[in-house]
Amino acid sequence: MNLLELNGVHVVHRIRSRRLFGHDNVYALTDANLTLNTGETVGVVGESGCGKSTLAKVIVGLQKPTQGTVEFRGKHIGMIFQDPSTALNRRLPVTKIIRDPLDVHQEGTPAERADRVRELMSLVGLPTSVADAVPAQLSGGQRQRVAIARALALRPALLVADEPTSALDVSVRAQILNLLADLREKLGLAMVFISHDIQTVKKMSDRIVTMYLGRIVEQAPAEAVPQATHHPYMRALFSATPSLLHTVEPIVLSGPVPSATNPPSGCNFRTRCWKATDECAAALPALVTAGADHTYRCIHPEL
Numbered sequence: 001m002n003l004l005e006l007n008g009v010h011v012v013h014r015i016r017s018r019r020l021f022g023h024d025n026v027y028a029l030t031d032a033n034l035t036l037n038t039g040e041t042v043g044v045v046g047e048s049g050c051g052k053s054t055l056a057k058v059i060v061g062l063q064k065p066t067q068g069t070v071e072f073r074g075k076h077i078g079m080i081f082q083d084p085s086t087a088l089n090r091r092l093p094v095t096k097i098i099r100d101p102l103d104v105h106q107e108g109t110p111a112e113r114a115d116r117v118r119e120l121m122s123l124v125g126l127p128t129s130v131a132d133a134v135p136a137q138l139s140g141g142q143r144q145r146v147a148i149a150r151a152l153a154l155r156p157a158l159l160v161a162d163e164p165t166s167a168l169d170v171s172v173r174a175q176i177l178n179l180l181a182d183l184r185e186k187l188g189l190a191m192v193f194i195s196h197d198i199q200t201v202k203k204m205s206d207r208i209v210t211m212y213l214g215r216i217v218e219q220a221p222a223e224a225v226p227q228a229t230h231h232p233y234m235r236a237l238f239s240a241t242p243s244l245l246h247t248v249e250p251i252v253l254s255g256p257v258p259s260a261t262n263p264p265s266g267c268n269f270r271t272r273c274w275k276a277t278d279e280c281a282a283a284l285p286a287l288v289t290a291g292a293d294h295t296y297r298c299i300h301p302e303l
């Protein structure tokens with residue numbers, strides 16, 4: 001049994017049209033199918049606006065699907081956001097922030113909650129000296145540790161991390177990533193790890209999901225990325241990673257990402273794809289299975 005299962009999930013936002021009257025649909029997420037096993041980490045990559053955060057919000061229940069189902073077979077899901085400065089209540093001391101989910105769910109006695117907070121602070125590497133500090137008195141890295149402790153308070157089986165290091169100084173990013181990797185081992189957590197930084201996603205994940213304009217275009221085991229992937233977009237995305245440039249021929253995509261209010265028919269990547277033919281506009285390419293945990297949608301795959 002999978003820990004998490006998304007079946008045919010769509011998220012469509014209705015926005016006021018730029019025209020004088022009426023509404024437009026924004027196709028933020030289209031037909032997302034995804035499963036996650038206990039202890040597994042899935043990385044999610046794709047350009048800004050491709051639907052990564054929408055996927056995260058659907059998983060944790062902050063966004064209701066317009067269509068489709070999300071099934072989670074654990075008890076709790078923890079979430080960490082990009083910017084700990086805005087995600088934490090500025091007026092509360094560290095211990096209160098971490099304790100909040102325990103109070104809301106009335107976990108144990110007050111004394112047990114206080115013990116649990118101490119345990120969580122030690123787990124994420126926060127010194128007891130910051131117990132009474134408010135977020136403004138902490139470093140960016142410490143703030144993200146507080147956010148992680150709070151996310152773990154209810155012993156979740158799954159942690160969703162949406163760009164957990166992108167708002168942090170480069171010098172502390174590695175520390176937070178190492179912490180997340182250690183916690184995952186220690187607690188047997190499953191994780192959905194979202195990042196613009198493809199190299200980081202490759203290091204952190206068992207499987208990588210690539211999204212383009214609201215759709216999952218390929219899912220592949222991390223070790224297959226990028227050499228053994230098939231969707232042209234996945235190849236392009238990885239070829240643009242600086243540290244991979246000497247091993248992979250860079251692919252420069254032409255033109256902007258089309259609008260999510262009016263996505264192209266058929267394969268939605270075709271307007272920027274160097275391999276596109278008329279056939280790509282006619283229908284959505286069928287899902288091709290390339291191996292265990294490896295699927296993609298393209299009729300002119302890279303082989």
Ligand SMILES: Nc1ncnc2c1ncn2[C@@H]1O[C@H](COP(=O)(O)OP(=O)(O)OP(=O)(O)O)[C@@H](O)[C@H]1O
Nearest residue numbers: 013015026028047048049050051052053054055260
């Ligand atoms: N509440 C909303 N109302 C209207 N459109 C929305 C809303 N939330 C998201 N969108 C649109 O849905 C699409 C997907 O957005 P989403 O935030 O999931 O992308 P993303 O990949 O996480 O981007 P980023 O990497 O910049 O955070 C975008 O076109 C975005 O503008």
